[in-house]
Amino acid sequence: MEASPVLLYGEAEGMVRSLQRFPLRETGSGGWFKQHEYIEKLNMQAILNASAGQEEMIKDLLVTHGQVPTLIHQLITVEIWKQKVFPVICQLQDFQPKSTFPLYMVVHHEATIINLLETIFYHKDVCESAEDLVLDLIDYCHRKLTLLLSSSSEGPIPGQDRLLPSSGSETSSLEELKQQAEALDFEIAMKCLSVLRYITDHTDSLMLSVTTRLLNTHNIPCVLVELLHRCPWSRRSKGTDSQLQKYESGRWLSVPAEDQQKMTKLDGQVWISLYNLLLRPDCQQKYNLNNFTRGQLLKLRSYLTEVLIDQLPNLVDLQRFLSHLSVSEPAPAKKELILEQVPEVLDSIIRENSGKWKAIAKHQVKHAFSPSDSDLRHQAQRWAQTYNMDVMETLAPDKPKCGSCGAEAVKRCSRCQNEWYCNRQCQVSHWQKHKKACDLVSEAMKKIKEEMKTQM
CATH class of the missing domain: 1.20.1050 (Glutathione S-transferase Yfyf (Class Pi); Chain A, domain 2)
Structure with a gap:
């Protein structure tokens, strides 16, 4: 039985055709967020096709329309944003956002792109279609892996799951968002390992x-x-x-x-x-x-x-x-x-924006990360549709595992719908560890539902 597609072929082709290289200053703009949504859906469909052994239409479309370099360019752009602009935004004393959802989407964007690249880079034609920017991608992966090695000997400890910050909650502070960004960095580094491996598979056909x-x-x-x-x-x-x-x-x-x-x-x-x-x-x-x-x-x-x-x-x-x-x-x-040949994307973006990080941060806080109540409701509705839990489950490569013992799970936490267990005993014994994550996810989903009801 084939899983239901996230996108039809015509929808996917339209999204791939529309992908463009946004300047760093436009990160978080309306057009940027629409492209983030497109890439998220393309990523889901690519995973769905690959895990089901189906024809990989997303991979083919990205190669046909020459958009693999665009993805790499945007990957490095958001990496620079997280390093240079995001810390400035977090230090702005007069920035009191009603919701950190928009900021989280930008922080999460890097993980989405590298996940999509990991899914498609297995194929030789994708590596070749990256053209000169494959060098930029190699440098990017090297930066992520050396950053991982430069951390403590135990390495960073990411959360069990990706958590969306809740709207209007004390737990959705900018400090909490910074911690989530650090957890994502670990996951990104793990994806970089796979991307590098796929590049090494095809060195004889690359420059x-x-x-x-x-x-x-x-x-x-x-x-x-x-x-x-x-x-x-x-x-x-x-x-x-x-x-x-x-x-x-x-x-x-x-x-x-x-x-x-x-x-x-x-x-x-x-x-x-x-x-x-x-x-x-x-x-x-x-x-x-x-x-x-x-x-x-x-x-x-x-x-x-x-x-x-x-x-x-x-x-x-x-x-x-x-x-x-x-x-x-x-x-x-x-x-x-x-x-x-030498990679140029990172240096060119930094040269273009050098000395402007604070101005860019203030501009984005004013125009992108301080949405009105109606904008927040609209965004919450669109994100709830994009991150549909039923669709996400079909993307899982394996059957769910018990959060306590790792065995195959059959029961899900009824409160947050985000953790699985093999039996009641494991759920009870794991509650103290799961409680904080459960509270965060439950509160986030509650806020989304409230905002969607208000919109209606």
């Missing part, structure tokens, strides 16, 4: 500068080694009954003892990326393997256990490569005269 940037400019193999060492997608729960938890499908799940050595999707993406970058002939010829890099790569040998190789047999080739590397001096990379 030469891609391989150089991956291997020598950013030394991605060493970044991946450090990620395996830190393993930020794995943690121990707090308390006396400390359990191993792993981050999968956007949430932390407890892992039973018998599954603790089982490879997760994120583990797999890192190992496949390393395999591609170290063993593909086009990469081996370009990689500048010095003594430091050699020492870092040899750390991988301790992770290449029989259990791991049984799950990903191709890693035996990587094991042989490392064994050879341990007893030989790395051959110097071939020096070739190459006119290397």
Whole structure:
């Protein structure tokens, strides 16, 4: 049985055709919010098609109409907005928003775009259609992963679920919004791992500068080694009954003892990326393997256990490569005269807006993030339609898991409709941990319903 589509083909094509590169100053404008809604729906439809094994019309439309570079440009624009403008908005003393919904939508926009790119970048034609901006995307992913590594050794601790801030509630303060933005950064970094892996799958069909940037400019193999060492997608729960938890499908799940050595999707993406970058002939010829890099790569040998190789047999080739590397001096990379292309999006946006961050923040607070009551009601209605819970459930790649023990769940929290449990006992034992999230989501949904009733 096929899931009902979020978009019909004609609707999707119209949305893809309309995508454009908004200047940073116009972030949060009416046209920008309409495009955010379009991208959100395109993202949902792309996930739905990919998970159901259907024809991926969103991917085809984005390639046909040359809009993959547009998505990358907008991804970097909102990244800069979050770094340069959002902190200024949070410091404006006279900014007392009635609702943080509009701000949250901008903060969330970055996660939506990288999620869409993760879904479609599996395909070679998408990587090729990114053209020169694939270099900007590589730089973006590198920034996100190094930011993750520069955090504490335990890594950031994102919330169990994405939470929409409630309208007019004390919990929807700008401080709360900043915390949600930090939680989203962790999720974004996890998506970047997949995007990078897909790029490494297709280095032989992309411009030469891609391989150089991956291997020598950013030394991605060493970044991946450090990620395996830190393993930020794995943690121990707090308390006396400390359990191993792993981050999968956007949430932390407890892992039973018998599954603790089982490879997760994120583990797999890192190992496949390393395999591609170290063993593909086009990469081996370009990689500048010095003594430091050699020492870092040899750390991988301790992770290449029989259990791991049984799950990903191709890693035996990587094991042989490392064994050879341990007893030989790395051959110097071939020096070739190459006119290397460099990414320009980040620098051009920063140059264009340098010194104007406060003026941009004040302009956006006045025109975009201080909506009237009628505008808020209209926005709440549109967002409630966009984030329809029935549609969201069809996008889940797996059956829901119990929020307490990780087993397959059959019961949902009746209050917030956002957490699942396998039985009543798990629900009761998990209540103290779930209570705060439940209160936030319940209050947010209550406000949406109230605003929709008032509108009617």
